[in-house]
Amino acid sequence: MDLGLSEEQEMIKTTARDFLEKECPKSLVRDMEEDDKGYSPELWKKMADQQWMGMVIPEQYGGQGFSFLDLAVLIEEHGRALVPGPFFSTAVLCGMPLAEFGTEAQKKEHLPKIANGNEIWVYAQTEPSATWEASGVELKAAAQGDGFVLNGTKLFISYAHVADYLLVAARTKDGGKPEEGITLLCVDAKAPGIAYEGLKTIASDHQSEITFKDVKVSKDSVLGEVDGGWAIIQKIGEWGATGKCAEMVGGAQLVLEMSVEYAKQRVQFGRPIGSFQAIQHHCANMVTDVDGSRYIAYEAIWRVSEGLDASKEVSMAKAWVSDAYRRICALGHQIHGGIGFTKEHDMQLYFRRAKAAELAFGDGDYHRELVAQHLGI
Amino acid sequence: MEFQLSPEDEAFRQELRQFLREEVPPEKTGGMSSMNEGDENGGDAFAMAMRKKLAQRGWLTMGWPKEYGGQDASPMRQTIFMEEMAYWDAPGMDLMGVGIVGPTIMRVGSDAQKRQHLHAIAKGEVIWSQGFSEPGAGSDLAGLQTRADLKGDVFVVNGQKIWSSGAHRADYMYLMARTDQDVPKHKGISALLVDLKSTKQGLEIRPIINMAGMKGFNEVFFDNMEVPRENLLGELNQGWYYSMGLLESERTAFINFSAIGRSVIEGLTRLVNDPDARGIASGKRPETRAKLADATIENKVARNLALTVTWMTGKGIRPTYQASVAKVFGTEAFKRLAWSAMSIVGLYGQVERQKQYAPLMGRVNSIYYTSVGMTIAGGASEIQRNVIATRGLGLPR
Numbered sequence: 001m002d003l004g005l006s007e008e009q010e011m012i013k014t015t016a017r018d019f020l021e022k023e024c025p026k027s028l029v030r031d032m033e034e035d036d037k038g039y040s041p042e043l044w045k046k047m048a049d050q051q052w053m054g055m056v057i058p059e060q061y062g063g064q065g066f067s068f069l070d071l072a073v074l075i076e077e078h079g080r081a082l083v084p085g086p087f088f089s090t091a092v093l094c095g096m097p098l099a100e101f102g103t104e105a106q107k108k109e110h111l112p113k114i115a116n117g118n119e120i121w122v123y124a125q126t127e128p129s130a131t132w133e134a135s136g137v138e139l140k141a142a143a144q145g146d147g148f149v150l151n152g153t154k155l156f157i158s159y160a161h162v163a164d165y166l167l168v169a170a171r172t173k174d175g176g177k178p179e180e181g182i183t184l185l186c187v188d189a190k191a192p193g194i195a196y197e198g199l200k201t202i203a204s205d206h207q208s209e210i211t212f213k214d215v216k217v218s219k220d221s222v223l224g225e226v227d228g229g230w231a232i233i234q235k236i237g238e239w240g241a242t243g244k245c246a247e248m249v250g251g252a253q254l255v256l257e258m259s260v261e262y263a264k265q266r267v268q269f270g271r272p273i274g275s276f277q278a279i280q281h282h283c284a285n286m287v288t289d290v291d292g293s294r295y296i297a298y299e300a301i302w303r304v305s306e307g308l309d310a311s312k313e314v315s316m317a318k319a320w321v322s323d324a325y326r327r328i329c330a331l332g333h334q335i336h337g338g339i340g341f342t343k344e345h346d347m348q349l350y351f352r353r354a355k356a357a358e359l360a361f362g363d364g365d366y367h368r369e370l371v372a373q374h375l376g377i
Numbered sequence: 378m379e380f381q382l383s384p385e386d387e388a389f390r391q392e393l394r395q396f397l398r399e400e401v402p403p404e405k406t407g408g409m410s411s412m413n414e415g416d417e418n419g420g421d422a423f424a425m426a427m428r429k430k431l432a433q434r435g436w437l438t439m440g441w442p443k444e445y446g447g448q449d450a451s452p453m454r455q456t457i458f459m460e461e462m463a464y465w466d467a468p469g470m471d472l473m474g475v476g477i478v479g480p481t482i483m484r485v486g487s488d489a490q491k492r493q494h495l496h497a498i499a500k501g502e503v504i505w506s507q508g509f510s511e512p513g514a515g516s517d518l519a520g521l522q523t524r525a526d527l528k529g530d531v532f533v534v535n536g537q538k539i540w541s542s543g544a545h546r547a548d549y550m551y552l553m554a555r556t557d558q559d560v561p562k563h564k565g566i567s568a569l570l571v572d573l574k575s576t577k578q579g580l581e582i583r584p585i586i587n588m589a590g591m592k593g594f595n596e597v598f599f600d601n602m603e604v605p606r607e608n609l610l611g612e613l614n615q616g617w618y619y620s621m622g623l624l625e626s627e628r629t630a631f632i633n634f635s636a637i638g639r640s641v642i643e644g645l646t647r648l649v650n651d652p653d654a655r656g657i658a659s660g661k662r663p664e665t666r667a668k669l670a671d672a673t674i675e676n677k678v679a680r681n682l683a684l685t686v687t688w689m690t691g692k693g694i695r696p697t698y699q700a701s702v703a704k705v706f707g708t709e710a711f712k713r714l715a716w717s718a719m720s721i722v723g724l725y726g727q728v729e730r731q732k733q734y735a736p737l738m739g740r741v742n743s744i745y746y747t748s749v750g751m752t753i754a755g756g757a758s759e760i761q762r763n764v765i766a767t768r769g770l771g772l773p774r
Contacts, residue, residue, distance in 0.1 A: 001379060001380065001381065001382055001383070001386075001453055001684065001687075001688060002378055002379040002688070003378060003380075003681075003684065003685055003688045004378065004688070004692070005378065006378075009378075069378060260770050260771075260772065263772060264771070264772065264773065271773075272772075272773050274766075274772040274773055275772065275773040275774060277759075277762075277763060277766075279772075280762065280763060280766030280767070280772050281759070281762045281763075281766065283765075283766050283770050283772060284701075284702075284705070284761075284762035284763075284765035284766045284769075284770075285762070287698070287702065287765060287769060287770060288682075288702045288705060288706050288765070291682060291685070291699070291702055292678040292681070292682055292702075292706060295678070295681035295682065295684075295685060296674070296677055296678050296681055298378055298380075299380045299677075299681065302378050302379065302380050303380070313677075316673065316674045316677055319670070319674055320674050320675075320677075320678060365667075368666070368667055368670035368671060368674070369666060369667075369670070371670035371673055371674060372660075372666035372667070372669060372670040375646050375669060375670070375673060376646065376650065377646060377649060377650060377660035377665070377666055377669060
């Protein structure tokens with residue numbers, strides 16, 4: 001049993017924190033909320049120079065060959081700094097499945113470009129059906145000639161409008177169980193027939209509705225097996241859910257620090273409000289939730305990273321951390337009082353992203369039901 | 378990071394499980410409660426016999442140094458021991474003697490005190506109780522008023538203690554009393570080792586029946602009770618500072634909450650799946666599923682927080698606020714579990730510990746009671762939160 005970071009992971013953490021404090025100030029985070037692209041190509045390039053996009057990509061494909069656990073340590077810092085842009089989607093949601101399930105040709109073609117920051121990838125699973133379950137995948141991929149023709153809609157897809165490639169979950173066969181007949185396709189994001197319509201969303205994460213009208217993709221764009229996409233989607237779900245947990249832990253830690261600091265500075269009734277037990281107990285509850293979240297998140301991340309069966313632990317972590325982050329923000333807001341409710345204050349940046357992260361890859365209710373199933377109830 | 382036990386630790390857990398399976402018949406379980414049950418149903422005798430068996434295997438004081446009858450076991454090994462004992466609800470543990478009195482005597486006791494007490498504790502032969510809280514000194518323990526005045530070769534003790542766990546059947550008491558009235562409150566307290574069995578005068582122990590109907594706590598009255606001077610532990614007026622180390626010795630015990638909770642959750646899971654279990658909420662109901670999923674997740678969080686304290690202790694990192702976090706969360710999650718458990722078993726939850734009709738042999742009903750005390754004993758949740766905020770987060774007092 002070892003609940004600490006390795007020396008190397010400590011280094012990843014410190015380096016990332018220093019880098020992001022300098023390169024990703026809150027002013028940039030705010031600018032990107034309003035920006036058309038939603039991310040800074042300059043910062044993207046610098047992140048690539050830090051070799052972050054290729055962190056878990058094997059060395060033979062231009063990456064660093066680190067573990068998912070190592071990457072989670074970096075993602076935690078992204079959650080703290082609120083790094084805007086398609087990093088999570090590119091490195092975690094697409095880079096990892098490409099490296100694990102891609103053909104040699106796909107890996108050779110794409111992984112080096114992901115690693116050096118030249119390809120932005122976005123994962124497109126959800127649709128107007130608005131569920132993470134297999135039944136939600138309705139976008140049709142009809143076999144035609146040597147490939148497929150896509151028709152349908154993807155919804156709630158962040159940074160799709162700046163992507164070079166979309167990793168699309170599509171239905172290739174009807175009938176059977178919902179889990180059967182789903183195929184993952186690597187689609188050129190600029191292919192004819194694809195249109196993007198931006199959504200204004202709570203986390204300003206530049207989500208789109210993507211419509212596919214007779215979009216042609218070749219057969220060699222299939223990731224994994226035709227009709228066998230669901231197993232990969234579940235794996236992406238594990239990376240995605242636990243990666244989001246790491247991101248939330250990073251954000252929650254900062255909200256805690258910001259709130260404690262404010263409680264020490266803010267004077268009312270002639271004394272710092274942090275000397276009042278009502279405020280102290282809010283802070284104590286926050287740190288309890290932050291620490292509780294950290295370990296349940298990293299236990300799941302560790303299992304995923306080690307290749308152990310992790311689905312129960314992933315659901316336990318995602319259910320817990322999603323709700324805990326919301327509680328932490330609520331207490332942080334209570335401590336900050338009116339100033340925390342302003343747009344000028346940073347609290348709102350975390351509050352809004354907490355909700356988006358909660359919803360990503362299933363919220364508390366969704367994962368609690370999965371936990372109940374794992375208990376055999 | 379690594380969230381699994383080493384092969385050696387895992388082997389130890391298996392050995393322990395085998396032992397407990399053989400030694401603790403289901404009707405004798407109830408470790409956390411039976412130690413408080415006094416002499417009813419022979420629970421006491423069984424608990425003491427069990428304690429001796431644990432001592433014979435070297436497990437009772439495994440965390441102690443070898444010279445005092447221990448095994449120098451790591452905090453993780455000790456935690457596994459605690460966890461398994463609590464999970465099986467096995468009697469025989471000795472938190473007071475092994476966890477608190479023994480280590481303090483090792484640290485500051487005289488050679489004579491070490492000779493007299495340590496091996497007796499290690500062999501599981503003696504029962505220790507605590508004399509800390511008073512009617513006017515609970516959370517503000519340093520405000521205690523029981524006085525011990527040194528007259529010649531004896532301390533003359535006057536005053537009253539309350540919530541003295543197990544004093545009604547204990548051999549000894551670790552007593553904290555005021556020995557200097559003229560200094561700030563923390564600086565005038567001493568620790569005395571009181572031989573309850575040989576004290577004939579000036580001592581009265583009255584059991585307090587708790588709301589579960591069990592003996593456990595006591596009021597203890599001192600009326601010119603004499604304690605030999607050589608029973609002073611460590612130096613005069615240093616008692617408060619010794620007590621500061623007490624909680625630290627209890628660190629590995631935080632695992633208990635999640636361990637008991639886990640066995641209850643497993644029992645409930647069997648019940649809700651049992652189509653013949655009438656009156657029990659069905660596992661098909663969304664409310665039941667959500668309650669048990671929540672309880673399972675909280676149980677994992679509580680266990681991780683307890684293990685954090687163990688892990689830090691093993692690494693030689695002093696947990697500042699983490700012990701309080703583990704205590705608050707562990708006990709409060711346990712209380713929420715008790716509420717959920719009672720609601721799942723419905724009308725049957727009313728039936729108290731008996732063979733017929735009481736779900737999980739009365740365990741659901743019993744934790745509904747015991748969970749109330751857990752968030753109070755050993756530093757109430759509110760006090761723990763003060764500690765987390767001031768010591769952990771540096772908020773001003």
